[in-house]
Amino acid sequence: MNRFAQLLDRLAYESSRNSKLRMLADYFRTTPDPERGYALAAMTGALSFTHAKPAIIRALIAERTDPVLFAMSYDYVGDLSETVALLWPAPQTERRNVAPPSLGDVVHGLQQVGKAQLPQLLASWLDDLDETGRWALLKLITGGLRIGVSARLAKTAVASLGDHDPNEIEEVWHGLSPPFLELFAWVEGRQERPSANNPAPFRTPMLAHAWDEADFDKLDPADFSAEWKWDGIRVQAVAGTDEEGRRVARLYSRTGEDISKSFPDLMEMLCEAHFGDVSIDGELLVVIEGAVQPFGTLQQRLNRKSVTQKLVAQYPAHIRAYDVLSENGEDLRELPFADRRARLESLVARLAHPRLDLSPEIPFSDWPALAQARRDPASAGAAAAADAIEGVMLKRRDSVYVPGRPKGLWFKWKRDPFNVDAVLMYAQRGHGRRSSFYSDFTFGVWKGSELVPVGKAYFGFTDAELKELDRYIRNHTRNRFGPVRELDFSMDQGLVLEIAFEGLSRSTRHKSGVAMRFPRIARIRWDKPAREADQIEVLETWLDVGLRQSAPNAT
Amino acid sequence: MPVSRGKTSCFTGWAARPRANWPALTYLSGQMALSDLLTLTPPGLYCPAADVHIDPVRPVPRALITHGHSDHARAGHGRVLATAQTMAIMALRYGAQFCESQQAVAYGERVTLNGIEVSFHPAGHVLGSAQIRLQGPSGCVVVSGDYKRAYDPTCAPFELVRCDAFVTEATFGLPVFRHPDAAGEVAKLLRSCALFPERAHLVGAYSLGKAQRVMKLLRLSGWDKPIWIHGALEKITHFYQSEGIDLGDIRKVSAADRATLAGEIIICPPGQLADLWSRKFPDPVTAFASGWMRVRARARQRGIELPLVISDHVDWDDLCATISETGASEIWVTHGAEEAIVHWCQTRGLDARPLHILGYGDDEVEALAEGAP
Numbered sequence: 001m002n003r004f005a006q007l008l009d010r011l012a013y014e015s016s017r018n019s020k021l022r023m024l025a026d027y028f029r030t031t032p033d034p035e036r037g038y039a040l041a042a043m044t045g046a047l048s049f050t051h052a053k054p055a056i057i058r059a060l061i062a063e064r065t066d067p068v069l070f071a072m073s074y075d076y077v078g079d080l081s082e083t084v085a086l087l088w089p090a091p092q093t094e095r096r097n098v099a100p101p102s103l104g105d106v107v108h109g110l111q112q113v114g115k116a117q118l119p120q121l122l123a124s125w126l127d128d129l130d131e132t133g134r135w136a137l138l139k140l141i142t143g144g145l146r147i148g149v150s151a152r153l154a155k156t157a158v159a160s161l162g163d164h165d166p167n168e169i170e171e172v173w174h175g176l177s178p179p180f181l182e183l184f185a186w187v188e189g190r191q192e193r194p195s196a197n198n199p200a201p202f203r204t205p206m207l208a209h210a211w212d213e214a215d216f217d218k219l220d221p222a223d224f225s226a227e228w229k230w231d232g233i234r235v236q237a238v239a240g241t242d243e244e245g246r247r248v249a250r251l252y253s254r255t256g257e258d259i260s261k262s263f264p265d266l267m268e269m270l271c272e273a274h275f276g277d278v279s280i281d282g283e284l285l286v287v288i289e290g291a292v293q294p295f296g297t298l299q300q301r302l303n304r305k306s307v308t309q310k311l312v313a314q315y316p317a318h319i320r321a322y323d324v325l326s327e328n329g330e331d332l333r334e335l336p337f338a339d340r341r342a343r344l345e346s347l348v349a350r351l352a353h354p355r356l357d358l359s360p361e362i363p364f365s366d367w368p369a370l371a372q373a374r375r376d377p378a379s380a381g382a383a384a385a386a387d388a389i390e391g392v393m394l395k396r397r398d399s400v401y402v403p404g405r406p407k408g409l410w411f412k413w414k415r416d417p418f419n420v421d422a423v424l425m426y427a428q429r430g431h432g433r434r435s436s437f438y439s440d441f442t443f444g445v446w447k448g449s450e451l452v453p454v455g456k457a458y459f460g461f462t463d464a465e466l467k468e469l470d471r472y473i474r475n476h477t478r479n480r481f482g483p484v485r486e487l488d489f490s491m492d493q494g495l496v497l498e499i500a501f502e503g504l505s506r507s508t509r510h511k512s513g514v515a516m517r518f519p520r521i522a523r524i525r526w527d528k529p530a531r532e533a534d535q536i537e538v539l540e541t542w543l544d545v546g547l548r549q550s551a552p553n554a555t
Numbered sequence: 556m557p558v559s560r561g562k563t564s565c566f567t568g569w570a571a572r573p574r575a576n577w578p579a580l581t582y583l584s585g586q587m588a589l590s591d592l593l594t595l596t597p598p599g600l601y602c603p604a605a606d607v608h609i610d611p612v613r614p615v616p617r618a619l620i621t622h623g624h625s626d627h628a629r630a631g632h633g634r635v636l637a638t639a640q641t642m643a644i645m646a647l648r649y650g651a652q653f654c655e656s657q658q659a660v661a662y663g664e665r666v667t668l669n670g671i672e673v674s675f676h677p678a679g680h681v682l683g684s685a686q687i688r689l690q691g692p693s694g695c696v697v698v699s700g701d702y703k704r705a706y707d708p709t710c711a712p713f714e715l716v717r718c719d720a721f722v723t724e725a726t727f728g729l730p731v732f733r734h735p736d737a738a739g740e741v742a743k744l745l746r747s748c749a750l751f752p753e754r755a756h757l758v759g760a761y762s763l764g765k766a767q768r769v770m771k772l773l774r775l776s777g778w779d780k781p782i783w784i785h786g787a788l789e790k791i792t793h794f795y796q797s798e799g800i801d802l803g804d805i806r807k808v809s810a811a812d813r814a815t816l817a818g819e820i821i822i823c824p825p826g827q828l829a830d831l832w833s834r835k836f837p838d839p840v841t842a843f844a845s846g847w848m849r850v851r852a853r854a855r856q857r858g859i860e861l862p863l864v865i866s867d868h869v870d871w872d873d874l875c876a877t878i879s880e881t882g883a884s885e886i887w888v889t890h891g892a893e894e895a896i897v898h899w900c901q902t903r904g905l906d907a908r909p910l911h912i913l914g915y916g917d918d919e920v921e922a923l924a925e926g927a928p
Contacts, residue, residue, distance in 0.1 A: 006743075012851070013860045019751070026750055065730070066902065072895045073731045077850055086731035086849065131735065131849075429829060429858050436833050483856050 001129060003031060004039050004103050005136035011147040015434075020149060024157035028184075037179025038103040040158060042140055044151035045257070046178055049110045051118050052141035057084055060123055064089055081138035084126075088134055091127040100128040104179070106137065152255045162187035167204040167403045170256045174198045199240030200250040202258075203325050203333070204403035205281060208393060211413035216367045223398070225337065226362040226370055228382060229391040229412055230320055231295045231503075232285040233302070235259070237319055239270040240277045247271040251284075262304045265312045266319065269355050278347065281323035283359065285388065286315045292388035295517070296505045320359045321348055322393075325401060333401035340401065362392060370394075374413060390502075391415045417500040418542065419522060421533045423451055424495040427473045428484045430458075437466055438473040438485065441521070443497050444512070447536045451489060452512040454539065457499060460520030469524065494530030498523040504542055514539050592671070592691045593698075593722070595910055600698060600722065600889075602689055605668035607636070609687055609698050612915070619673065621700025622684035623648070623763055626915050636660060638675055640683025640798065644763065647790050662711065678702035679713030680867050681764030682795060686716060694719035697881065701726070703866065704873045705734060708771045709764070709800050721883035724915075725891035726868040727846050734846055734870040740863040741772045747840060747861055748820065755816045755836035756861075759825035759843040762788045764867050766822050767795045769844050770802045772865075773820065781806045783816060785823035785832075810835075829858065846870070875899060890915035 007027045014020050024043075028036050041047050061070060061084045070087065077083040101109070106125065113121050122141075126134050139145050152166065155173070159166040164187055175198035176183055185191035234254040242248050249270035251260045260267055263284075269275070286293040286301065293315070300315050301307075324344040325333055332340050341361075348358045362380055364370040370392065373380030377389045391414035399409040422443035430439035440458050444451035461469065472495060479486035488494065500522035507515035514536075591604045598611035608615040614631035621627055621637075623644030628637075630649035635642070639659040646653060660666055662685065666673045670692075675685035680701040687698045697718040704713045727734075748756055760766040766788050773782060781804040784792060789807055796802055808821060813835035827833060828841045846866025847853045854862040869877060874896060878886055886900050886907040893909030900907030 010747075010861075013854065013862065015860075022750060066899075068898050069730050069895055072892075072898075073729050076729055076892075077731055078852055082851060083731060086733065131733065434858075436829050436831060483858070 001101050001103050001106060001125075001137060002133045003027075004035070004042075005129070005133040007039070008136045008139070008145065008147050009132050011149055015148070017153065020153060021157050021160065024149070024154060025160050028158055028161055033181055033184060034104050034179030035102055037181060037184065038107050040154055040180055040183075041107075041178035042103070042145065043147075043149050043154040047107060047140075048143065049141045051113075051115045052110065052122070054080055054142055056119050056122065057081070057138060057142070060084075060119055060126070061087060081142060081144075082135055085131055085134035085138055088126050088131075098128060100130075100133060101125050106140070107178070110141065150255065151257060158183065158187055162189055168193070170202055170204045172198075172201075173256065174201055174250070174258070197243075199242045199248040199277070200238040201279075202236060202238070202250070202252045202256045203279060204256070205234065205236060205254055206323075206401050206403060206410060207254075207405040208395075208410035208412040209405065209407065211394065211411040215411070221364065221366050221370070223396055224394045225341065225397050226364055226373075227322070227359045227393050227395075228362065228377065228385075228389045229393045229414065230283040230285060230292065230359070231388050231390040232283040232292075232298055232320070234281075235284040235319065236279060236281055236325070237266065237270055238279045239275045247273065259302075262301060262307055263317050264307055266317050266355065269353055272353075275351060277326070277328050279325040279327075280319065280321050280344075280347075280356075281325055282319045282321040285318045285320055287318035288316065292318075292320075292385045294387060294505075295503065317355065319356050321356060322359050323401065336398045336400060337395050338397040370413075374415060389415070417502055417522075418504065420445065420454075420499050420501075420538060421496050421525060421528065422454060422499050423489050423530050423533045424473075424487055424497055425451060425453055425489055426484055426486055427469075434466075437470045439466060439470075441469075441497070443499060444489075445534045445536050445539065446531075447512075449491065452536060454510070454512045454514060454536070455499065455501070455516040455519045457497070457519045457521050460500070460522060461524070465524060489530060491531040492529070494533075496525035496528040496530060496533050497521050498525055504539060506543060512536060512539075514543065592689055592693060593696050593720070595912070599912060602668075602671060604691055605671040605673065605689070607668060607673075610700065610915075612912070618654075619687050620645070621678065621687060621698065622680055624681070624701065624761075627700060630654065634658070636666065636673070638662065638683045638685050641685070642683075643794060644683060644791065647794060662714075676714045676716050677711035679704060679707060679710060682710045682767070682798060682800075684710060684764075686714075688716050688718065696720045696722065697883075698722040699724055699877075701868055702877075703869050704877065705737065705866075705870075707768055707867070708775065709767050709795060715877070715880050717880075717882045719883055720885040720887065721878060721881045722887040722889060722910075723874065723878065723896075724868065725874060725888045725893055725896045727866065727870050728874060728888070728892035728896040730871045730895070732846060732849055732866075732870045733872055734849070734866045735864055737768070737772055737865045738776060740844070740865050741769070741776050744773075744820070744842060744861065744863060745776060745778065747842075748818065751838075751840060752818045754838045754840050755818070756820045757828060757833055757836060757839045757841050758820060758822045758863070759828045759841070759845075759859075760822050760865075761845075761867075762824050763791050765844055765865065767792055767800065767802065768867070769822060769863075769865065770805065771800065774801070774803050778820065779803065780819065783808045783812070783819055783821040785821070785827055787824050787827075788822060825857075878905070879903075 007023060010023055011020055065087055073087050074083045109121055125137060129137060155169045156166040159169050172194050176194060182191060182194040186193050236252040239249045249267045250258055251263050251266055253259050286298045297315060301317060321344055324340055324347055332343060345358060348356060362373050364373060374392045377386040382389055391412060394411040396409050422445050424441055425444045426442040427438035428440040430437055440456060442453050442456050444453040473485055473487060476488045477485045478488045499519050501516040501519040503517035505515050506513060592602060594601050594603060598608055598613045598615050600609040607617045607619050609619045610621055610627040611618050616633040618632040619636045620641055623641045628645050630653040632654045634656050635654045636658050642657050642659050660675050662675055662677055664674060672690040674688045676688060678684040678686045678700050680703055684700060686700055686702060689696045695718045697716050699722060701724050702713055758769060760769050770782050783806050786807055792805055814837060817837040825843055833839055840860050842861035842863050843859045844863040844865040846864060846868055848862030848864045884905055886905050888896055888909045889912045897907045897909050
């Protein structure tokens with residue numbers, strides 16, 4: 001457990017993906033089975049401990065510390081697990097002279113022990129671990145590792161032990177379980193690849209490159225099929241039948257995360273016998289009376305552990321199908337897109353389910369026609385759904401389904417973002433290799449003669465621009481609050497940033513009342529006086545009217 | 556999150572609490588009060604009987620100095636009494652004329668001032684650091700200065716001095732601060748060097764004491780490559796070496812070196828980690844050796860990637876143990892997280908009070924000042 005704790009501790013402070021990968025690979029290479037397998041399980045969300053609740057931890061620490069000292073400490077540290085980890089007193093009894101628990105001990109212990117014995121077991125582990133070990137244990141059992149490692153990253157690190165492609169792991173992943181002995185045996189070349197005897201496996205999806213307008217000249221519109229890019233989340237809906245003849249259904253996110261639990265309504269659909277064994281690539285949306293709802297509405301259904309009937313009824317989930325990857329045992333990924341599309345059309349027609357429909361093709365004869373459709377989806381047949389459209393997708397008719405992001409086959413051509421001119425108000429130093437730069441920027445727009453912050457941006461600039469911004473910030477600081485600098489801003493002074501963003505919603509959490517989706521710096525307006533930055537009313541109108549109709553850049 | 560509380564309380568305390576009467580020690584030994592032995596005045600702790608201040612924060616005619624950190628040792632006093640090493644450090648920092656006259660004392664040597672017997676005893680904080688003991692007819696007071704009880708191969712170890720009243724620091728006076736074994740923290744640094752041989756490891760450390768302790772710990776852990784240092788560390792490090800502390804091959808980083816130091820360890824004042832200076836190193840890993848690194852929010856706030864929990868102050872357990880072992884029944888807390896330790900003392904029947912001395916910070920304040928380009 002202590003070794004795993006040290007890894008988590010180090011990962012928690014590391015921001016670079018490559019460095020994280022190195023630390024993970026080093027850990028997996030040097031840690032024996034089954035310990036590393038349980039670590040992989042912890043980082044991929046494959047473990048959950050139902051009895052361990054913060055209340056138990058609070059009770060344990062209350063028995064052992066002065067309440068005044070605990071309150072002062074918690075107030076200072078600000079995080080319960082960390083406070084308890086640091087505050088936990090050395091055991092009063094004689095040292096038990098035993099090794100601290102391994103991660104495997106913890107996993108088994110938590111599975112076997114009942115709710116009543118849990119506090120005692122937990123206390124004995126906390127006695128035997130050091131500060132970092134206690135912190136990791138408490139984070140692990142309360143389900144909040146928050147170390148910035150995705151399941152995908154952990155799998156990529158495992159794959160790197162044997163020079164494998166992480167997609168090879170994805171394909172067998174859902175047939176495996178902790179501590180993943182066969183998986184490590186395979187990547188280390190000691191055993192055959194584990195079989196994917198998984199009735200509803202995940203297949204790594206095919207992704208698109210951004211469309212470059214220069215591509216127009218090089219590509220023939222006749223080679224391409226176009227459809228809308230829907231503003232939901234990309235999913236893979238898989239139905240199958242296990243060895244005992246039971247129906248199995250799973251819904252995977254783009255990265256292979258199993259999100260079935262949040263969508264009992266879709267599971268019910270996929271389990272219907274006439275669906276057969278099928279794997280559909282599509283967009284997850286909320287559709288109410290035929291109308292696709294904005295992304296903000298879909299968010300009501302995401303990341304929920306328990307799903308109520310009411311929630312399902314209020315925000316009915318829907319799959320808009322893009323592609324079919326397999327059908328009744330037949331892998332369709334080797335077929336050209338046009339053939340798969342034909343199979344998909346007949347499949348969706350055969351299944352005839354109200355929660356499943358086909359992503360329509362956009363008819364176009366040449367690139368200007370497609371550009372027109374992208375600009376104004378309503379005119380190209382999208383009608384009322386226009387607000388839920390992020391842009392258009394282009395797929396070569398002859399493209400086979402290649403996992404990952406192959407070049408030259410699929411393109412996404414997003415609608416232009418919204419733009420607003422805002423004034424730089426606060427800056428904070430970045431982390432890791434950016435720790436000597438002010439790289440986190442809070443910006444605001446005018447509300448009368450006052451600036452109100454409307455968002456934060458961390459990227460969108462080049463390295464050279466970052467240096468210029470950093471210099472500007474160091475020379476125009478009005479106040480410093482710890483790591484944050486407040487800049488000189490007024491009607492007559494300040495730096496204007498052109499901020500691009502993808503969407504806007506109302507927010508009670510922000511003083512300005514609005515929250516931006518995916519804001520970034522589009523341009524630094526060294527030339528523009530602060531007083532000419534936008535007014536909050538501009539954002540408010542976009543909210544009131546519905547975004548696309550009035551956005552100046554949408555045309 | 557009030558992460559700066561430990562620091563701000565000692566700065567705001569003074570202004571927020573105007574005092575008509577300076578508190579005096581009220582401990583009664585037999586029938587005599589200790590109030591003639593120690594009181595608090597605006598420049599700091601004062602012994603009326605001997606007419607000397609201890610670690611005053613503004614110039615005074617006669618001062619006793621516990622150690623060389625700039626929040627305790629300031630220039631401009633009349634007469635200064637301190638250990639020879641502290642005196643030498645003050646001369647390095649402020650120039651030879653930092654006061655009108657100096658008198659160096661050895662650890663354990665007894666000097667009598669107006670009938671008060673004064674002696675200096677090792678505090679284990681940094682080279683030359685001392686606790687100051689005042690023995691008068693009414694009893695005995697010990698002023699700790701800053702101190703620690705953990706192993707430090709670069710200075711004399713803390714010596715326990717029994718007393719009636721103990722004036723202690725409480726920089727890390729919260730029970731969440733338990734410093735781990737420093738060798739384990741250095742091992743963390745060495746593991747990172749092994750995992751990322753193509754990156755430079757930049758270690759922020761206070762220039763007096765912490766930096767040299769880290770160098771020595773690296774040597775004891777078997778690091779035999781040169782250790783590179785920022786120019787601001789040079790004078791003090793040379794002084795440590797001249798005092799017979801073997802730090803091995805220490806090299807000053809020149810501007811031209813910076814880009815070539817992949818795989819090397821560079822020690823610099825903490826302020827330099829976020830400075831333009833740090834940019835030229837190959838993909839630097841930023842480490843910071845400080846007791847504050849125990850709390851994650853503190854480390855993250857500073858953008859540290861490799862926090863090393865190495866402190867030159869007592870942690871909570873040692874603070875409580877030291878208070879008990881001195882046998883003192885009256886405890887004054889000069890600076891740090893006073894409330895928690897005062898509360899702890901009270902639960903044990905000890906008379907304790909916070910002093911909120913203005914101007915003592917943790918050494919971090921000093922480090923930031925040094926970090927200015």
